[in-house]
Amino acid sequence: MRATVVIHTRSSRSERRLPQLRELLAQRRIAIDALYLADSEKELRRWVRRARKAGAPLVIVGGGDGSMTTAAGELAHGDTVLGVLPLGTGNSFAQTLGLPDDLEGALDAIVARRVVRVDLGRVNGTYFANFATIGFPAATANAAPPELKPWIGPLAYVVGGIRPFFRHRPFRARVRWDGGRDEFRTQQIVVANGRYFGHQPIARDATIVDRRLAFFSTTGTSHLDIARTYAALALGLHERLPDAVKLTSTELVLHAKPRQPVSIDGNSLGRTPARFRVEPRALSVCVGPQFVDAPG
Numbered sequence: 001m002r003a004t005v006v007i008h009t010r011s012s013r014s015e016r017r018l019p020q021l022r023e024l025l026a027q028r029r030i031a032i033d034a035l036y037l038a039d040s041e042k043e044l045r046r047w048v049r050r051a052r053k054a055g056a057p058l059v060i061v062g063g064g065d066g067s068m069t070t071a072a073g074e075l076a077h078g079d080t081v082l083g084v085l086p087l088g089t090g091n092s093f094a095q096t097l098g099l100p101d102d103l104e105g106a107l108d109a110i111v112a113r114r115v116v117r118v119d120l121g122r123v124n125g126t127y128f129a130n131f132a133t134i135g136f137p138a139a140t141a142n143a144a145p146p147e148l149k150p151w152i153g154p155l156a157y158v159v160g161g162i163r164p165f166f167r168h169r170p171f172r173a174r175v176r177w178d179g180g181r182d183e184f185r186t187q188q189i190v191v192a193n194g195r196y197f198g199h200q201p202i203a204r205d206a207t208i209v210d211r212r213l214a215f216f217s218t219t220g221t222s223h224l225d226i227a228r229t230y231a232a233l234a235l236g237l238h239e240r241l242p243d244a245v246k247l248t249s250t251e252l253v254l255h256a257k258p259r260q261p262v263s264i265d266g267n268s269l270g271r272t273p274a275r276f277r278v279e280p281r282a283l284s285v286c287v288g289p290q291f292v293d294a295p296g
Contacts, residue, residue, distance in 0.1 A: 001058070001111065002031045003083065004051040006071070008038050008063035013087040017103050021062070024104060028111045030060075041070050041267065048074040056080055058286075060110060064088015065130050065265035072120055072283050073127035082285045083110040093130040093265070096194035096208050098291030109288040116291065117281040118208045121193030121264075123274050127282075128264035130194035131202065134256065134272060136168045136187045136226060138263035170221035172257045177215070177249035184245060187226050189217045191252060191276055200236040203246065209293045211280040212248040219243040252276040 007014055007021070018037075025032060033056065038044035044063070048071045051059045061071045062085035075082055085106050086094035097118075099106050121128045174183045192202040192214045203214040218229050220243050232238040239246060256272040263269060 001029065001113070002033055003058040003060050003110075004034045004036075004047075004054075004056040005032055005060045006036045006038055006044055006047045006051070006062070007085075007087070008041070008044050008061075008067040010039060011063040011067060011087040011089075014062060017062075017087060020103070024107055028107055030107070030111065041066060045070050045074055052078055052080050058083055058110075060085060062087045065090055065093050066267045068093045069127065069129045069265040069267060072129040075284075076120055076127050076279065076282045079284070081115055082283060084285065090198065090266070092196040092198060093194055094288075095196045095199065096130060097285060097287045099288035100290075106288070110286045112286075112289075114287050114291070115284055116209065116287045116293070117284050118287075119193055119211055120279045120282040121191065121213055121276060122279050123191070123262065123264060123269065123276050126264065126269060127279070128193060129283075130265050131190055131192040131197055132262060132264045132269075132274070132276070134173075134189040134191075134254065134262050134274060135171060135260045137190065138261040138268075139168055171260055173217065174255045174257075175215070176253045177247060178251055179247065179249060182245065184217070184219045185221055186217045186219055186245075187221055188229070189215070189254065191215050191254075191274075193278065198233060200233060200238070203248070204239065206248075207293060209281070210248075211278055212250055213252060213276055213278050215245070215247045215249065215252060217245040219245065250278050 036047035038047055044067055048059055052074055058081045060083035065088055071082055084094050086101055099109050123132050170185050170187055172185050190197055194208045195201050195206045202216055206214045218241055232241055254274045259271045261271055262274050
């Protein structure tokens with residue numbers, strides 16, 4: 001098996017696992033056509049694009065959800081297969097793909113070569129692999145200190161969320177989808193292409209091959225409501241919240257007043273309005289032993 005390997009060196013677990021990578025690849029008889037170390041998302045995009053243009057059959061990317069979204073955008077609707085090494089803070093996309101959370105297990109899944117064409121989301125013309133956030137969670141993602149991620153992992157988002165928690169204000173959301181429309185006040189919105197937000201399914205029936213986006217929000221706007229929502233998300237109880245707003249659709253158009261920050265898989269993407277659509281079977285990717293194409 002031959003592959004081009006691109007590692008985002010700023011991802012939280014890259015530094016301590018990178019010295020082992022060549023040995024682990026050699027043990028699995030993965031021949032490296034090229035190995036690129038990317039110091040930024042911009043560099044990662046450049047190397048993945050170069051590999052795709054060169055006709056690489058397999059590009060193995062090491063990083064977190066933001067890195068996977070960058071890679072997926074470059075490989076969308078092409079023949080190059082993406083191999084995922086979960087070296088980031090959250091790794092929700094890897095979990096959606098049924099991949100083990102360790103480097104060895106992820107490489108074993110790539111060698112097993114179970115390739116599936118999965119959906120991608122698209123917002124304002126930009127692809128995303130797993131989820132987009134609007135409002136408070138986007139502000140939190142933008143504020144999370146990158147230098148803390150290698151040391152404290154997901155707690156970096158807790159640190160980043162302290163200031164937005166006290167400063168963020170509710171906004172009025174107007175949502176239109178292929179089944180209707182709604183308007184409500186909220187603090188946060190999640191639109192998911194993949195199955196997981198954090199380590200919990202965003203919706204019970206969500207998959208990354210169902211050709212639909214999952215929308216989740218709540219109408220509680222106090223600080224207590226925010227804390228309650230994120231506690232419920234962490235426990236997988238968010239769909240039971242009495243003020244939950246849930247729907248699935250192939251397309252969504254969202255306006256917010258005042259305008260709100262938008263983030264895709266932890267990467268900032270400007271502000272609302274946001275126009276979403278699903279791109280069915282847009283990406284070829286190696287999936288793991290726990291991958292299911294339908295809810296259990």
